[in-house]
Amino acid sequence: VEYDLVITNGICVTAADIASYDIAIKDEKIVLLAPSGSLAQAAARKIIDAEGGYVTPGGVDCHVHLEEPPLFGKGYSSDTYETGTRSAIAGGCTTIVGFAPQPKTEPSLLKALKDTHARASGNSFCDYGFHMLVGNPSEQALEELSTISGDEGVTSLKIYMTYTALQIRDDQILSVLLKARENRILTMIHCENGDVLNWMTDQLEAKNLFDPKYHSHSRPPILEAEATNRAIALSSLISHTPILIVHVSDPGATLRIRKAQTNGQPIFAETCPQYLFLTRDDLAAPGFEGAKCVCSPPPRDKESQEAIWTGLRNGTFTVLSSDHCPFNYDDAERGKKTCITPEYPVGRFKQIPNGIPGVETRLPLVFSAGRLALTKFVEVMSTNPAKLYGLYPKKGSLIPGVSDADIVIWYPEGKKPNITLTNEMLHHANDYTPFEGRKIGNWPRYTLLRGKVVWDRDNGGVVGEKSYGQFLKRGASTLDRIWETVEEQGPFDVASF
Numbered sequence: 001v002e003y004d005l006v007i008t009n010g011i012c013v014t015a016a017d018i019a020s021y022d023i024a025i026k027d028e029k030i031v032l033l034a035p036s037g038s039l040a041q042a043a044a045r046k047i048i049d050a051e052g053g054y055v056t057p058g059g060v061d062c063h064v065h066l067e068e069p070p071l072f073g074k075g076y077s078s079d080t081y082e083t084g085t086r087s088a089i090a091g092g093c094t095t096i097v098g099f100a101p102q103p104k105t106e107p108s109l110l111k112a113l114k115d116t117h118a119r120a121s122g123n124s125f126c127d128y129g130f131h132m133l134v135g136n137p138s139e140q141a142l143e144e145l146s147t148i149s150g151d152e153g154v155t156s157l158k159i160y161m162t163y164t165a166l167q168i169r170d171d172q173i174l175s176v177l178l179k180a181r182e183n184r185i186l187t188m189i190h191c192e193n194g195d196v197l198n199w200m201t202d203q204l205e206a207k208n209l210f211d212p213k214y215h216s217h218s219r220p221p222i223l224e225a226e227a228t229n230r231a232i233a234l235s236s237l238i239s240h241t242p243i244l245i246v247h248v249s250d251p252g253a254t255l256r257i258r259k260a261q262t263n264g265q266p267i268f269a270e271t272c273p274q275y276l277f278l279t280r281d282d283l284a285a286p287g288f289e290g291a292k293c294v295c296s297p298p299p300r301d302k303e304s305q306e307a308i309w310t311g312l313r314n315g316t317f318t319v320l321s322s323d324h325c326p327f328n329y330d331d332a333e334r335g336k337k338t339c340i341t342p343e344y345p346v347g348r349f350k351q352i353p354n355g356i357p358g359v360e361t362r363l364p365l366v367f368s369a370g371r372l373a374l375t376k377f378v379e380v381m382s383t384n385p386a387k388l389y390g391l392y393p394k395k396g397s398l399i400p401g402v403s404d405a406d407i408v409i410w411y412p413e414g415k416k417p418n419i420t421l422t423n424e425m426l427h428h429a430n431d432y433t434p435f436e437g438r439k440i441g442n443w444p445r446y447t448l449l450r451g452k453v454v455w456d457r458d459n460g461g462v463v464g465e466k467s468y469g470q471f472l473k474r475g476a477s478t479l480d481r482i483w484e485t486v487e488e489q490g491p492f493d494v495a496s497f
């Protein structure tokens, strides 16, 4: 037998091209792209006929929260590594990058990283890496960053301008950026002004405005745009250290990012399906239902959605991640409902844990929306995330001899499923999806991870195993030569101002 697996009659889509090829796989890698149909009789252990369906690289979702302690309020993540990654492969996602959370009370990053490995190891259906979530940029933590980015293969970190448990000051951000620069670590920043939104929240509560919809009132767009602008300024102060602005929702923030990019600054941005498919009206659903769409930043309005689609098309956004951060709606002991008490019969928006599930619906929702060119779809869903986070070209493409055989095969014309999304269809442990009832016109028919079918929608569903996913040690980002550009800038010199 020459090959482990052959995929025939597919239309292969990469970030660069769309063309019909057969794909041969051996020892977990793509080894050959050949003219369509030419491998139909090849000596292979297994042949999958794509029947003219699209074939894309597996999804790479680099913003996933699993099994984190309750840092964003009082909620506990409903998904473990096992359930979250099971959900991922069922939605065509073959790689996730989750967070290794360092609480404020923990001075060591390495300790936080070790604890996260213990949770994920042997429990992952897909391949996975970690970002350091820096809650406490202690001297020890900053020193540890060289080991983290080197031996540990964790080449990105996230910091927060909001959330009492995580918010750091501007001077602390500068210290983090400086160390990140020295160690070739990409810094992800959550840009919302925490002091302002706490003040807004107090103002709303003083008027007895507690319903879920006031989550949006507490965080007007300007507070995201301000923090985004500040993050860009802080990056430029540290000799233009690369940053990624995560989960952008606001057109004003988007414009500021666009302008910085036009000026040649290494400012990258991420958006998420919630900012394409939800609006603030969803937070105003009857009763407490709006809690199901509480995330930060909050969903905005229709015009904002359009601006975000435009930002995807014109390249302002490098990546489209899920920000999967699931909390149960009906967890009697500790979930969202806990903020409904006799004293607060409509709940209390400030107590609703921020975050929604979405690792499984990310690819199908955006694919079915049909609003991005397919090459752009692959770019923001697979290729760019892999480049940005040091996983390319092992992940994020279909390059023979180089790329892992991480592949999604979609349904062809004539066999497309007509799906009305329900939570029961999904494979996460969460008790709801904010996208309940959406029409979805296609879904991953097969998901392959390193040459193995791990999701077969028509024959068994999830057929992978939770021990198959491997930890990915990542290298420095290779997107847009960002670290070469830093090299050319020279080291940070405070006397240069």
Ligand code: URP
Binding pocket: 065, 072, 190, 247, 294, 295, 296, 297, 323, 325, 354, 355, 356
């Ligand atoms: O509401 C959100 N986005 N929750 C997840 C945590 C974060 O800030 O990404």
Ligand code: ZN
Binding pocket: 190, 246, 247, 296
């Ligand atoms: Zn965030």
Ligand code: ZN
Binding pocket: 063, 065, 323, 324, 325
């Ligand atoms: Zn997040």
Ligand code: ZN
Binding pocket: 425, 427, 461, 462
């Ligand atoms: Zn199922």
